[in-house]
Each structure stands twice: as C-alpha cells, then as structure tokens.
Amino acid sequence: MKICFATNNSKKLEEVKAALGADFEVVSLADIGCQEELPETGDTLQHNAFQKARYVQTHYGVDCFADDTGLEVEALDGKPGVYSGRFAGEPRSDERNLSLLLERMAEKANRKAAFRTVIALLMGSESHAFEGKVDGEILQHRSGEEGFGYDPVFRPEGYEKTFAELTLLEKNAISHRGRAVRKLADFLKTHQAGKTP
Structure with a gap:
C-alpha cells in the first residue's frame, strides 16, 4: 500500500518507515x-496534524497522514507542547530549542515530562486520528547523538x-511516535484486509 507521510523531516520519515x-x-x-x-496554525496537536494532512490531500490528491508532536513539561505548565x-522562535532550530528548554528548567526540581504524538490520517473522505504518549523526565545535560529534537x-x-x-529500533519500540504509528499500521492493515476479496 502506497501512502504519503506529510513531512520534510528525514529522521521522522526514517522512524515511521521502520515502524x-x-x-x-x-x-x-x-x-x-x-x-x-x-500550514501549522492550530492550538492543539490534533488540529495541526489534520491541517497538514488536509493541505496535502487537497493540493496533491493523495491519501496521506501527518503528525504533530509536542513535549509537555510539567514544571513549565505543559509547555512547549504544540x-x-x-x-525558541523562527527559524526553527533543535539546538536553540534545547538550549532554551535547559535554561528554563535550570532551577526546577520537578523534571517530569511527556512526549505526545497525534497522527491524522486522511483516506478519501475518511479521517482518523491516532495518539501515542510516553512519560519520562528532562535531564540537566544533553546525552547521546541519535534521534533529533x-x-x-x-x-x-x-x-x-x-x-x-x-537505537532507532529501541526508540520505536517505546516512543510516542512509535506507539501512534503502530495504531496507524493496525488500522491500515485491517482496512486493507477488509478490501481484499
């Protein structure tokens, strides 16, 4: 089955293809x-994901899915979230975002955070949403060279x-995106099976 993932992020694409x-x-x-x-002007992850998917389906006529992911930090009242x-503003920069987060968290004792992904799927006139979440904590210093963001x-x-x-395999097994993608895959497989004579 051929489907478009509405992203320009090669790391995300690699993760989703693997999953x-x-x-x-x-x-x-x-x-x-x-x-x-x-376009990404929504105030929720779901709004943004559907906005991106609709743009692609409307302008390019292909079935597609899009995701939006947020890091929700308890001590920052759920920010940066959507x-x-x-x-850290435009142009987007993982490095500047990370630096700002560590700066804002410098004096915080509560390090609890969660990553949340919403995937919006548009197939013909159907629309579906799938969510994945993983709890964790924010460290005081960077550690590791894999991944992104x-x-x-x-x-x-x-x-x-x-x-x-x-590793990518280890991350996909437990990550927010991995969990949402597995829900998407289960749905697509069931959908395909239902169409098979």
Missing part, C-alpha cells in the same frame, strides 16, 4: 513534489538512557 514495515510504501512530501511549508518545534535531554520512564542514546 510501518514492508507492507507499506511510505512516500515523502519531496516524493510527491510538495516543496512548500505546510509549540515544541518553534519554542529534544531526544538528547529526554529519558523515558524505566530507562537509563535518553532517546538520543537508544
């Missing part, structure tokens, strides 16, 4: 010739390593 497996041919925005920045990608400072519950210290 979905060989049953699906996942194409990127570049593969369908979409070069423009997708603004995680542009926490806030991965070097986020240690998932029950683990000694940050997301940036885990």
Whole structure:
C-alpha cells in the first residue's frame, strides 16, 4: 500500500518507515513534489496534524497522514507542547530549542515530562486520528547523538538512557511516535484486509 507521510523531516520519515514495515510504501512530501511549508496554525496537536494532512490531500490528491508532536513539561505548565518545534522562535532550530528548554528548567526540581504524538490520517473522505504518549523526565545535560529534537535531554520512564542514546529500533519500540504509528499500521492493515476479496 502506497501512502504519503506529510513531512520534510528525514529522521521522522526514517522512524515511521521502520515502524510501518514492508507492507507499506511510505512516500515523502519531496516524493510527491510538495516543496512548500505546510500550514501549522492550530492550538492543539490534533488540529495541526489534520491541517497538514488536509493541505496535502487537497493540493496533491493523495491519501496521506501527518503528525504533530509536542513535549509537555510539567514544571513549565505543559509547555512547549504544540509549540515544541518553534519554542525558541523562527527559524526553527533543535539546538536553540534545547538550549532554551535547559535554561528554563535550570532551577526546577520537578523534571517530569511527556512526549505526545497525534497522527491524522486522511483516506478519501475518511479521517482518523491516532495518539501515542510516553512519560519520562528532562535531564540537566544533553546525552547521546541519535534521534533529533529534544531526544538528547529526554529519558523515558524505566530507562537509563535518553532517546538520543537508544537505537532507532529501541526508540520505536517505546516512543510516542512509535506507539501512534503502530495504531496507524493496525488500522491500515485491517482496512486493507477488509478490501481484499
């Protein structure tokens, strides 16, 4: 089954392809010739995910899914949340976002945080949403070279390593995106099975 993942983030694409497996041919925005920045003006993860997916379906006529992910930090009243990608302003920069987060967390004793992903799927006239969440904590210093975004400072519950210290396989097994993608994959497989004569 061929489906578009509405992202320009090569790391996200790699994660999702690995999680979905060989049953699906996942194409990127570049593969369908979409070069423009997708709209993300919603105030919730779900709103943003559907906004991006609708843009692609409307302008490019392909079934697609889009995700939006937020890091929700308890001591910062759930921030950066929906603004995680542009926490330190434009242009977007993982490095600046990380630095600002560590700065804001410098004096905080409560390090609890959660990553949450919402995936919006549009197939023809159908729309579906899938959510994944993982609890953890924010470390005081970066650790690890893998992953992207806030991965070097986020240690998932029950683990000694940050997301940036885990392999892609290990991260997908427990991550917010991995959990949402498995729900998406289960739905798509069931959907395909229902169409098979």
